[in-house]
Amino acid sequence: MSVLEVRNVWKSYGKLIANEDVSMDVKEGEIVALLGPNGAGKTTLVKQVYGEITPDRGEIRVLGKKPGDRHVKKLLGVIPQECEPYGDLSVWDNIYYMGKLKGVEKDSIKAKGEELLRELGLTGKRDTLARELSGGLKRKTLIAMALINDPKLLILDEPTTGLDAEGRREVWKILLDMKKQGRSMLLTTHYLDEAERLADRIFFLNKRVIDQGTPAQMKEKFADWYEVIDYTNGKVYKVKGEEELKKVVLGLRGKFEVRMPSLEEVYLEVIKSE
Structure with missing residues (x-):
């Protein structure tokens, strides 16, 4: 079963074509990586998937519905490329208020939030202001915020950009653990080792899909x-x-x-x- 279907999507900014007839999908319980150079249209595509912008042509279906559907938005977890938790809020408050924005019940936020703190190793930083966190801990906080509504599809745009080698591997472990729990993920990256380590399937993207397959198939x-x-x-x-x-x-x-x-x-x- 596919949780995401992208069919013949075009997106332009004036005369600049960002996505050219792109088709791809994410099946339930798999990690799919979009791999391509800077300016290849990866971020443009994921923004259309989570409904920030709309295609000029083509169709995107998330859980069988359009990305802008209110029901769909509550079932997505998104970590944009240039994003940090709110610096003046604690780790817990960032997680709690994201849950409220997603329409999660208060008791569920408390239970799920405490679980995420434990799973992500953030319990000791519960009351720390986000601006005082290291880059790796900020990423972990963003992951907790994205997971508070127990999403059916998690979208990560360059999830380890700016992290050191240890921080990258910590995030990798978290994502692989989430995959074992059956979560579906779409991620963009320009790190080749990251795509090889994490992805079940890879789409080489350079405005259009150049090729796709498992890492082994591509090799x-x-x-x-x-x-x-x-x-x-x-x-x-x-x-x-x-x-x-x-x-x-x-x-x-x-x-x-x-x-x-x-x-x-x-x-x-x-x-x-x-």
């Missing part, structure tokens, strides 16, 4: 070579074809590693072909 489709690293002498070999790979490996002595191209290398090849 298999575009990678026609292997990289062999010989740790004995430090040499690196690029080998085409499995027969040639067998010959090289049989000729090695000592420790070695064989790997396929990374998603980043695949992505660069795809973009280059554009």
